[in-house]
Amino acid sequence: MDNPYERIAQRIDEVREYERIAGFAKIARRALANNSFDGVLTMVGVMTGQYLANVSDPRTVIQVGVAASIAIGVSGLSGAYLAESAERGRELAELERLSLTDLNDTKIGRASRMAVIVVSLVDGLSPLVSSLIVLIPFFIAPLIDNIAISYALSLLIGLLSLFGLGTFLGHISGRSLISYGLRTTAAGIVAVVLNFLLNGRQN
Amino acid sequence: MGNLRRLVLDVLKPLEPSIEVLVQLLADLEGVDGANISIYEIDRRVENAKVTIEGHDLRYETIAGLIEENGGAIHSIDEVAAGDVLIEDVITPQD
Numbered sequence: 001m002d003n004p005y006e007r008i009a010q011r012i013d014e015v016r017e018y019e020r021i022a023g024f025a026k027i028a029r030r031a032l033a034n035n036s037f038d039g040v041l042t043m044v045g046v047m048t049g050q051y052l053a054n055v056s057d058p059r060t061v062i063q064v065g066v067a068a069s070i071a072i073g074v075s076g077l078s079g080a081y082l083a084e085s086a087e088r089g090r091e092l093a094e095l096e097r098l099s100l101t102d103l104n105d106t107k108i109g110r111a112s113r114m115a116v117i118v119v120s121l122v123d124g125l126s127p128l129v130s131s132l133i134v135l136i137p138f139f140i141a142p143l144i145d146n147i148a149i150s151y152a153l154s155l156l157i158g159l160l161s162l163f164g165l166g167t168f169l170g171h172i173s174g175r176s177l178i179s180y181g182l183r184t185t186a187a188g189i190v191a192v193v194l195n196f197l198l199n200g201r202q203n
Numbered sequence: 204m205g206n207l208r209r210l211v212l213d214v215l216k217p218l219e220p221s222i223e224v225l226v227q228l229l230a231d232l233e234g235v236d237g238a239n240i241s242i243y244e245i246d247r248r249v250e251n252a253k254v255t256i257e258g259h260d261l262r263y264e265t266i267a268g269l270i271e272e273n274g275g276a277i278h279s280i281d282e283v284a285a286g287d288v289l290i291e292d293v294i295t296p297q298d
Binding site for chain 1: 215216217219220224246248249271272273274275276
């Protein structure tokens with residue numbers, strides 16, 4: 001039992017068992033796809049807005065972008081935490097009522113708490129990370145040395161990420177990867193086009 | 204204290220962890236030679252199970268602890284047997 005590998009293996013088994021009881025992998029997977037999608041699309045919107053507003057200092061773009069990333073990350077984390085803990089709490093209470101026992105200090109209680117933590121973390125971290133990825137061209141702006149190229153690269157990364165997320169969804173559903181990828185990419189293009197049409201470029 | 208050889212429990216348990224997991228956990232306990240769980244009533248979220256455990260030196264507290272840890276509630280102890288020889292219930296003319 002003192003062997004660290006054994007302890008890690010035991011811990012993994014434990015998590016697997018909690019997953020079997022509380023079934024959070026599917027929810028986490030959905031949250032990962034959904035919220036990464038949100039993160040990328042939000043950032044594509046923020047980028048387009050900054051481009052239309054003629055923001056040419058990469059530091060400003062980064063500051064606005066990171067602020068949006070943090071906000072969407074906190075939103076995902078807190079929203080999922082509140083929703084998931086309310087839902088899990090209700091489920092546990094129902095099970096406790098049916099079995100006439102206090103389940104808090106049992107495997108079931110622990111599995112339920114772990115589900116809340118895993119789902120909230122995935123919900124918070126996936127939009128944070130995915131939106132920061134879209135910002136990468138501005139972090140390396142000094143190397144690129146042309147803000148227009150940074151904007152273009154950022155849009156390209158955004159659309160590629162959307163395509164990637166689409167293929168992930170296609171993989172889950174067992175259907176065509178390309179058609180799902182094209183659909184999510186189309187959502188990104190629609191966001192950009194709408195921004196250009198409704199928001200107009202300032203001269 | 205005489206060694207406990209057989210224990211038959213009436214348990215109400217949630218559907219998860221499933222009985223196939225629980226029966227293996229029970230069988231792995233020290234002093235247990237074998238375990239059996241049969242379901243006689245099933246509900247939407249919980250099920251009623253008859254848990255039969257035999258061994259050479261059963262520890263009731265450990266067994267009850269394991270069942271409770273897995274969300275089960277022991278409603279009653281329906282049969283017990285202890286000693287060097289496993290004694291079955293004897294049918295008498297009154298039965």
